[in-house]
Amino acid sequence: MKGKVNKTTRGSFATTFGIIAAAAGSAIGLGNIWKFPYEAGQNGGGAFLLIYLVILIAIGIPIMMAEFIVGRSSHKNPVGALKEASRSATGGIVGIMGVIAAFLILAFYSTVAGWTMHYVYLSVKNVFAGLSPEEINLVFKQFIAGGYAPLFWQAVFMIITVGIVLLGVEKGIERYTKFLMPLLFLFLLILCVRSVTLPNSIQGLKFLFVPNFTAINTQVILNALGQVFFSLSLGMGTMITYSSYFSDKENLTKTAIQVSVLDTIVALLAGIAIFPAVFAMGLNPAEGTGLVFGVLPQVFNALPGGQIFAVLFFFLLVIAALTSSISLLEVITAYSCEELNITRKASTLWGGLLSLAVGVFVTLSFVPIEGLSSGNAIFFDFLDNLTSNIMLPLGGLLIVIIVGWIMDPKIIENQLRVENPETNIFYKTYRLIIRYLAPIAIFMIFLSSIGFFK
Numbered sequence: 135m136k137g138k139v140n141k142t143t144r145g146s147f148a149t150t151f152g153i154i155a156a157a158a159g160s161a162i163g164l165g166n167i168w169k170f171p172y173e174a175g176q177n178g179g180g181a182f183l184l185i186y187l188v189i190l191i192a193i194g195i196p197i198m199m200a201e202f203i204v205g206r207s208s209h210k211n212p213v214g215a216l217k218e219a220s221r222s223a224t225g226g227i228v229g230i231m232g233v234i235a236a237f238l239i240l241a242f243y244s245t246v247a248g249w250t251m252h253y254v255y256l257s258v259k260n261v262f263a264g265l266s267p268e269e270i271n272l273v274f275k276q277f278i279a280g281g282y283a284p285l286f287w288q289a290v291f292m293i294i295t296v297g298i299v300l301l302g303v304e305k306g307i308e309r310y311t312k313f314l315m316p317l318l319f320l321f322l323l324i325l326c327v328r329s330v331t332l333p334n335s336i337q338g339l340k341f342l343f344v345p346n347f348t349a350i351n352t353q354v355i356l357n358a359l360g361q362v363f364f365s366l367s368l369g370m371g372t373m374i375t376y377s378s379y380f381s382d383k384e385n386l387t388k389t390a391i392q393v394s395v396l397d398t399i400v401a402l403l404a405g406i407a408i409f410p411a412v413f414a415m416g417l418n419p420a421e422g423t424g425l426v427f428g429v430l431p432q433v434f435n436a437l438p439g440g441q442i443f444a445v446l447f448f449f450l451l452v453i454a455a456l457t458s459s460i461s462l463l464e465v466i467t468a469y470s471c472e473e474l475n476i477t478r479k480a481s482t483l484w485g486g487l488l489s490l491a492v493g494v495f496v497t498l499s500f501v502p503i504e505g506l507s508s509g510n511a512i513f514f515d516f517l518d519n520l521t522s523n524i525m526l527p528l529g530g531l532l533i534v535i536i537v538g539w540i541m542d543p544k545i546i547e548n549q550l551r552v553e554n555p556e557t558n559i560f561y562k563t564y565r566l567i568i569r570y571l572a573p574i575a576i577f578m579i580f581l582s583s584i585g586f587f588k
Contacts, residue, residue, distance in 0.1 A: 162318070162400045163458030164246055165365055167451060168426045170401035171408045173361050175419035178349025179341040179409075183402075185350065185358040190394060193575050194362040196567045197530060198373055198390040200537040203549045205377030206386065211468035212371035215378060216533070219541045228532045229469075232371030235525040236465040237485070239370065241492035242517045243462065244295075247455035248288035248497070250448055252277060253427065255287075257444035262431040270435075274427045278500040288497055289490065291452075295459045296486035299467055300479060314453050315396075321450040322400065325407040328443055335410030341419060342405045356582040359575055364522060365397055369530030372461040375468050386549055400454075407447075411437075426451070463489070527580035531573055538569035 174182045208215040213229030220228075256262065262270055278284055329335060367373060377386070411433045412419050421429050430447065434440035463485055470481035499513035537546065543555070543565075552561040 162315070162397050163367075163454050164243070164250070164451060165361075166397065166401045167404040167454050170361060170365065171405045171419075172421070172425055173357060174342065174405055175409070175421065175425070177354045177357050178346055179419070180343050180345035181347060181349040182354055182358055183342060183405075184345045185355050186362060187398070189355075189359050189362045189575075190398060192567065193359070193572050194366050194368070195390050195394050196564055197363075197368050197534060197572055197576075198366055198394060199386055199550070199564070200534055200568055200572075201368060201373035202377040202380070202386040202390055203537060203546055204533065204541070205374040206380045206382070206384075207545050207549050209378050211378065211472045212374045212465065213469055213473050215374050216536060219545075220536045221540065221542070225536055225540075228529060228536065229371065229374075231525060231532075232369065232374070232529050233465055233469045235370045235521050235529060236372065236462045237489055238492070238517050238525075239521050240459060240462040240466070240489040242496045242514055243455065243459055244288050244292050244490065244493045245284070245497045245514065247291045247452065247459060248284055248286075249278065249427065250451040250455055251287040251291055252283060253448040254445060254452060257434075257441060257448050260441045262435055262444065263441070265431075265435070267428075267432050270431045271428045278497075279502065281498065281501045284497045284500070285494060288493055291455070291459070292486055292490045292493070295456065295463055296482055298456075298460050299463045299482045299486075314457055318400070318450060318453045318457075319403075321446050321453075322403040322407060325443060325447055325450070326403055328437070329407050329410040329414075332410055332414035332437075334414045338408075338410030338413035338419075339406070341413065342402075342409050353582075356578060360527075360579050360582070363530060363576065363579060364526060365401065366394060367458070367461065369526040369528075369533065370462075370521075371465045371469075371529075374533075375465045376461065378468070385551070524580075527576055531576040531580065534568055534572045534576065538565070538573065 174186075204215045204219045205212075208218040210218065211229070212232045213226045216225035216229040217223055219225055256273070261273065265273070330339065363369070380386075380389075408425060408430070409419055412421075412425070412429065415433050415436060417429055417432070431444065434444040434447070437443060463482065466485035466489070467478060467481045470476045470485060471478050474481075476484070496514050496517060499511045546552075546565075547555050547561065550561065550564070552558050555561050
């Protein structure tokens with residue numbers, strides 16, 4: 135029956151390690167490895183990190199727990215899960231918004247992921263050797279404006295993503311994230327060791343870990359709040375979808391903490407891999423996205439064995455992108471299977487194909503084409519702003535309102551294994567956060583993202 139998939143017939147994760155690896159893989163993506171360092175670089179380094187950690191503990195983890203509660207209590211996709219949690223069909227609208235957000239994010243995410251795959255190829259060929267900084271930047275600009283090569287790598291990336299999701303929850307998502315996530319950590323550690331052994335690298339570590347409290351202002355706090363929210367993949371249905379495959383024996387609080395800690399460790403390792411090298415080379419830590427495609431190839435050029443580290447780093451980016459794209463496609467697949475009564479195979483293939491179709495226009499938005507694109511990436515920026523600045527904050531806000539104010543408290547108590555809710559300090563604190571602190575904080579992110587705060 136449509137939308138009535140029994141939880142015993144659904145896929146599920148077989149091991150606790152598989153759960154943590156998959157959920158962490160969903161949270162850990164390109165944003166951890168290039169966005170966190172660039173946000174830290176532009177917002178005071180250590181001051182930003184301090185605020186980030188406080189918000190992560192106070193708000194990020196409770197919101198992830200809320201999504202876990204919604205997912206596991208229903209064992210359904212985001213639409214069915216939020217219908218059940220809200221005890222109304224209205225909740226399904228919130229779920230649909232999350233599915234649409236995941237679809238659109240996957241479309242432009244595959245564009246950037248294609249770039250990372252191309253840079254692995256360029257690194258293997260040692261294309262950057264001997265090039266000046268201007269020439270390295272020109273390589274990137276010519277590549278994204280070329281059309282055919284970006285489309286080819288985007289298609290390759292989507293084929294890999296679809297292939298893994300087609301294998302299912304246990305044989306596909308769990309198996310490959312259990313392999314990819316440890317590999318990601320290993321590569322990051324290798325890069326960190328090399329970075330901190332460079333001359334003058336200590337300045338980069340000081341920048342990242344020693345807070346300059348004079349740099350803290352309202353905008354830095356809001357930026358840190360937004361980075362926590364988006365880094366943990368909240369508000370787009372991925373954590374609801376993955377938690378719907380959790381077994382009843384899993385401790386949701388413990389899992390949320392473990393996933394959040396792993397997500398943060400990857401962001402910190404990325405900072406350790408990047409900032410010491412940037413300071414050792416005398417470069418600007420506030421370069422933004424150029425840290426990856428423009429600045430880092432310069433760093434690798436100046437390192438002994440730089441080609442090896444370039445290959446490792448960009449392959450690492452591909453892994454990070456892949457673990458996130460898998461979760462985004464799984465949101466679409468689970469929804470199509472359970473709400474539209476389409477087979478898993480067809481859901482995955484159509485979801486991947488339609489995302490790629492939209493993604494083609496995203497990639498072509500960087501190519502000057504008469505009547506289609508100015509080459510100024512207007513469509514890319516539009517989708518990025520629509521999802522990141524509007525859909526995710528709004529979706530997250532509505533989810534915590536549903537869990538905090540509408541969902542049956544008995545379900546929450548059962549999912550969190552609370553025996554005496556009237557006297558349990560942990561549970562009372564959690565309810566306070568999820569009903570008041572989290573909604574207010576997310577609402578502030580939303581106001582900031584639409585330009586209310588200047």
